[in-house]
Amino acid sequence: MKSSKYISILCMGGLLSLASCTDGFESDNKINGSFDDIVKEYDFQKYTTNFETIQKGIYFNYDWGEGTTWPWQTFQNLNHDMFAGYFHDFASKFCDKNTVYALEAGWTASAWNYTYNYIFPVAHKSTLITQDEAKYKHFYGATLILKVEAMHRIADTYGPIVYSKFGKNEANSVDTQEEAYKAFFNDLDKAVEALDAYLKEGGKEDGVKSINMSNCPTASRWIKFANSLRLRLAMRVSNVNKALAASEAKKALENSYGVIESSAENIQISGKGYQNPLAGVAGWGETYMGATMASVLNGYEDPRISIYYSPATLADHTEEYLGVPQGVYAKDGDPNYYQSYSFINTKTIAASTPAVLLTAAEVWLLRAEASLRGINPKSESAKQCYETGVQASFDQWGAGDASLYLASKGKPTDYINYAAGPGKDMKALITTTPDFDDAANQEEQLEKIITQKWIACWPEGMEAWTEQRRTGYPKLFKVQTNNSNGTIDTDIMIRRLPFSQDDAKKDPEQYKNLCTALGGADNGGTRLWWDTGKNNF
The missing domain is CATH 1.25.40.390 (Serine Threonine Protein Phosphatase 5, Tetratricopeptide repeat)
Known part of the structure; x- marks a missing residue:
């Protein structure tokens, strides 16, 4: 039996x-x-x-x-x-x-x-x-x-x-x-x-x-993981059920074990035979920089750009960072043209690189949004959490001191499509800057918070796309060709x-x-x- x-x-x-x-x-x-x-x-x-x-x-x-x-x-x-x-x-x-x-x-x-x-x-x-x-x-x-x-x-x-x-x-x-x-x-x-x-x-x-x-490595850290994840999900429902968001944010931030606060505590998968699959796709030559990323990181003179991506090799544009817009066909039907555009930095994302799921930077920026919405039980301002979150991302990627960046009024650049020609150029949709303006309205401050969270979540596109749909930020370039037969606007x-x-x-x-x-x-x-x-x- x-x-x-x-x-x-x-x-x-x-x-x-x-x-x-x-x-x-x-x-x-x-x-x-x-x-x-x-x-x-x-x-x-x-x-x-x-x-x-x-x-x-x-x-x-x-x-x-x-x-x-x-x-x-x-x-x-x-x-x-x-x-x-x-x-x-x-x-x-x-x-x-x-x-x-x-x-x-x-x-x-x-x-x-x-x-x-x-x-x-x-x-x-x-x-x-x-x-x-x-x-x-x-x-x-x-x-x-x-x-x-x-x-x-x-x-x-x-x-x-x-x-x-x-x-x-x-x-x-x-x-x-x-x-x-x-x-x-x-x-x-x-x-x-x-x-x-x-x-x-x-x-x-x-x-x-x-x-x-x-x-x-410890049971206490697992509780921090749970609290941080709870805060993420609390903010997710904040537009549709503020009462639920407030109660769950309170649970997350008042729990005695705390939430993730430093990059050393980032939730990331590694070991026991795990290999980062993004590195595998990069090995096939299929992970090029997106156009909105190029617009934002170039305009902000963001030091993370060289950590995330490699410079282009396109003639007359070497050492620049060039992104590929969604929904474009290659020049004259030749897909090889874009091979000279910016590629993922394979030194940053290798097979042995841990897959990051939840970071201190994200959690601080969630706290910033909670403060902005008036549902953060801690006495911390949106600006304080925002700036701490950006610095946490800089720390995570070894990008140095973020103080000058956080004072910057740089704006994203327009997109020039060298492959398709002038008719396919695009004006930048994003006008927000890295500095946090206490006098700005809530919508403007939220755009700053989510735009920085989008940069910080890289390369984890699941969370980034979800937050972009929830908030509308960052303002991504629109698809160049829409073949959805009317099902997607x-x-x-x-x-x-x-x-x-x-x-x-x-x-x-x-x-x-x-x-x-x-x-x-x-x-x-x-x-x-x-x-x-x-x-x-």
Whole structure:
């Protein structure tokens, strides 16, 4: 009997087997959530592997049979990173797809498919294994935090998701995005409670060190991670539910363990065989500087420009930083023309470079926004937090002292398109400057905060694109060619990615429930719950 249990549980404990157990929407309702003590003990032997898998699956770098680079490129780089204005891949085979809003279904479904087939089931099972075991409280708390970190990215990409009712065999297991966010906050409550109890009961601070890949060597640091993540999500809902944002910001900033405050505490994935997939895509020659990045960093004379990107090699423009606009076709149909434009700095992003998920710079800038909105319980001004956040980003990248930069009134430059000619030049849309003006109105101050957060979040395009949609900042250059057949407005820009159509065919009822929860057409033009189209102070 015991051996038969061990054999049957392999489908749940082994990652590759999990893929066959979670095929499409339908399987979301068919995962058994019950474990007896023997099975729990057996599964815990697999927990180390599962914990690593979850961490590798956020900034996706798990090889399930197609390598690690291509899955991540479709998971994030050809979607979020490009729509955020960070990078552009002008390969001729890609120029007629996402860059011109002719969304490639296989790419747009990638984040959904990989997460539900390989990552979320592992996180779900790991919480079931540990939730009732006193000796596993620290693992339980850490897993919940990672689960929220992974799944808010999916909700922010698509909208409604399967989360709180995953594995419960309910007829409709879909959460609206609002329901998902409330479940995220609830899971963060549980995580902090579990980790705090673990420490107060005499648990070792370094109890998760041996399987940690997230730069959280102590239980206290995991609580800081949770608090910082809570603050991120609190600001996300601030335009649509200020009361919820205020209560969650208060929890985050008044918790005795604190939030991330220095670059040494940045949440970043490394070790145990993890390789930064952005470096892999760069190795294919497909990560060029975005046009808005060139406009902003050049205009601000930002020292991070040479850290993020390499100078162009275009004749008569060597040593300049030139970006590629979204939605452009190469000169005379020759994609090689843009190969002389600025490329990612491969010394900065190498295979061994940790994948950064959440930084002190971001957290300080979140605090700045909370102060601006009047929901920061601490006695700190928006300007104070803003300037501390910018300096934290400079510290992170080794860019030196930010004091002169923070006094600068430099403005982004107009874009000159040397490839397509004068008719394709663009006036800068951004006029805000790095200096923080106390006399400016809230909207102007918010633009400064988010523009600097956009620079600081580089190269993590998922968070950058999400914040750009939420706030409208920074003001990105519009797509040059729009082939969306009217589903995406050029001026409003892309708002989300469509659900997986393969899964829609496998479970049309679940797909219908997702679309109902979305409240609009399943295309790139439909706004998400927190995307109100304006900033409500």
